[in-house]
Amino acid sequence: MAGIGSRTRSFLRRLWHFLVRIDVAVVLILGLICLAALGSCFPQRPSSPNINAEMWQEAVQARYGALTGFLEALGLFGFFHSPALVLALALLGLATLVCTINRWRPLWSQAFHREVRFSDTVFDHSSLTAEVALPAEENTLAQVRDRLSAHGYRVRVESIEKTTYIRGERNRWASLGSLLTHVGLLLLLLGAVLSGLFSWREELIVQPSRFTPLPYRQDLAIVHEGFTIQRYPDGSAADYLLQVQLLDSNEEVARGVIRVNEPLNHDGVGLYLMGFVRTGERYTVSLLAVRDPGYGPVIMAGMLLLFGMTVSFNFPHSCIYGRTTVEGTLRLAGRADRRAYAFDREFSAIAAELKAKSSPEAVGLNAP
């Protein structure tokens, strides 16, 4: 039993390390691209009851002939609800979740809990380094702080024995941008699941001056009070307006106009204008009644994605490290997010400014 448990833990650990890899994410995204593109090439079985299913099937049979059965067996006519696509989305969601859990702590630490002190490996691993001779003045470190602050860096200083550490950071909170985008993607998938499981939509035929209850919500009913077509001077339709009264348990709860792009909403149910047919002097109208609890999360997810991208792409994190040496010089190193395109020039400029304020025996720069 202990062996099974350790094997399971080992498998889960390997699975975890597999799912956090970027190349795995790339493969999953590419797989989803291929599936979506494939599904778009075949007609999908309509879900609307207004479309005759038998006629649709006959049209597909006429188009694909002997291949129809084979394509049907592959699930290509209902591809976007197929196990293959659902599995691909689930895997991508799982990889995103694992990656988010794996990275949130270091990203949070980078944003809020970085220590001022750092090890020498910073200088070994930074491509941008410089050394500046420090004059023996009391306000030398203040000048260094001022120079970095003038370039928009938040500067923290810590002195330990005879060594002083300086950390200047800009946009340190921007590392949370990628966290926001990944959380946004997870929320998007959650919203889609809520829509798939808990939404309903029902088409209604509403005749003039008739009382029409909603099938999923028998307590709600619509009364058609008039349908109007507004026209342009050339006679073409400019707008369609349906005046309705909405009753909840026989009491009026809403009265208004439903237009294309302007549904009537009440208690989480939306009423949408779908079509009309002239019946004598008046119009019989078809409405769609919809309740979808997934819509709100999906829109919030979109906002999170946008906000996270804006932060990640436009506020790149950059950091300048400084440490005094016993010889009286200041060693500098610079690191930045790859989107900080002008950072190498900025680092050179800062080092040159500090050099100009220091003694003429400054050692020099190592900034490619």
Added chain:
Amino acid sequence: MPPSASLTYGFMWIALVAFIIHGRLNKRWSGRLASGSVWLSWVLLTISLVQRALSAGHWPLTNRYEAALCFTWAILTIYLLLEVSQRDRQAGPYVLGVALIVATYAVTRPAIDQAIGPLLPALRSIWLQVHVVSTLVAYGAFGVAAGLAWMRLRQPSPTDEAVTVGGRSAWIEQAMERAVALGFPWLTLGILAGAIWAQLAWGRYWGWDPKETWALVTWLWFLMILHVRALRNWRGRRLAGLIVAGFGVVLFTFIGVPWLVRTVRLQSLHGF
């Protein structure tokens, strides 16, 4: 086709030829002729779009012709911003080549598309502007990225690792990554605005409509590119190849999906 749109198309070709000449001669006059032609194209196209909007009483975003003109305008605008900020016109012939693909599609639309008509009831929404403008800005940025990527692919670098910081290859790669980073949030906004509009119009924010599906394919492709950048062996020419292919996906979404819908006789709620 209105005169200003025809002149735009003509001057874009003049700009392309001037850029090619400038690439060989590297003279000040040839460079100024090329950039001046692009500026003139941009001004004429802006005038054309404004005239069309004033005549129609709505933004020129309601059919394939108008959308293609706006797409071309977006590519030219982003290219001119790049040229002014970098003071460099070496990407000109490539980006103009990309812009001319879209512009040629615009000028070959049938007369019925080019005619100005009143706004259909289904298009009377602020989300038309938000959705279409965002998407076309994204497509424009991807078009510029594709031009830069094409330029990168034509460079005879011996290996993908031989990119010198501050060298020509590094500048091109930075610019093409920045263009993708510009376009991707705009595409996200365009798809989000489309989802909101679809919910308001049709009662569902996503329906796997062919146009919606291919917009998602485009978004996923560039999402893949943003992740691939972190992989060491996928810089340089490989990344440039992916970006050029990504613009191919953009063109299929913009031009190919209506053809797919007609050919396979698919159901689609999108007019174009």
